Amino acid sequence: MQPRNMSMSGVVDLAAVKAAQEAKAKAEQARAQSAREGGAGAISPADLVIDVDEAGFERDVLQRSAEVPVVIDFWAEWCEPCKQLSPVLERLAVEYNGRFLLAKIDVDANQMLMQQFGIQGIPAVFAVVAGQALPLFQGAAGEAQIRQTLDQLVQVGEQRFGLTGLTVDPEAEPGGAPEASERPAGPHDGLLEAAVRALDSGDLSGAVQAYKNVLNEDPGNEEAKLGLAQAELLQRVQGVDPQQVRRDAADKPADVQAQIAAADLDLVGGHVEDAFGRLIETVQRTVGDDRDTVRMRLLELFEVVGPDDPRVIAARRALARALF
Secondary structure (H helix, E strand, O other), rough: OOOOOOOOOOOOOOOHHHHHHHHHHHHHHHHHHHHHHOOOOOHHHHHHHOOOOOOOHHHHHHHHOOOEEEEEEEEEOOOOOHHHHHHHHHHHHHHHHOEEEEEEEEEOOHHHHHEEEEEEEEOOEEEEEEEEOOOOOOEEOOHHHHHHHHHHHHHHHHHHHHOOOOOOOOOOOOOOOOOOOOOOOOOHHHHHHHHHHHHHHHHHHHHHHHHHHHHOOOOOOHHHHHHHHHHHHHHHHHOOOHHHHHHHHHOOOOOHHHHHHHHHHHHOOOOOOHHHHHHHHHHHOOHHHHHHHHHHHHHHHHHHOOOOOOOOOOHHHHOOOOHO
């Protein structure tokens, strides 16, 4: 089982952006549900550390990572450094009081997961946030370094994905937390699922039309807005010659369409700041309709990355300075 939407490259993955949006919505929904039930759903401190195998990986790691960052400790019984690191991680999981969940994976019993994460040696520690895998560190690490890494992870989970963690009740029975309730089906779920299937299969025109159909009926649908922005971006870069696009952008700095095309490629390749910076510089060099064309494309790229991303916030400020 290959975990879906897993990105080990560190670049911005369009699937990761979609996962972030979905994770934020699920987290807000879970908090609202908990409030309605008077705080139901609290877990015991003992449930902050779990053993995970290949069969339960999707349920216990990928699905839970939409609620809380999941730190994965890859270990083995024969690994002496693991015996030093694992107790520290377990203690910190309890100390952080639900801001992350610790999943322990025995590599001897779960070779496939070890291969999927590309692990060459243990101990190795990863995190999964909204379905996205992030390498944290490998080998022995001091507690100060571990704390710093966990603080950064928690911050990313909160700021980018809206994950505020789990509710922990010292009086709760271990393993007694109720199952999360399923989200009621929305009126446009069928169309949204069809759009996602089209996007996954490479039918970009079909995905664009499906998202537009949702927005025609529900103009404020955030999932459809995000999906449409992704699909249209992929549609624009489909079949282009990247080298030619970049040559044109370098040779014609005043050519608005050349700069826009290069910015699309920058974003798809994960170079978010480069894409934003290129278009902001183009805004500064243009006037009238050309300036408005560049500004509108930049706003579309903001939609793809997400309004809460720090790079979008910084770019919005830079755009305002360029315009006024």
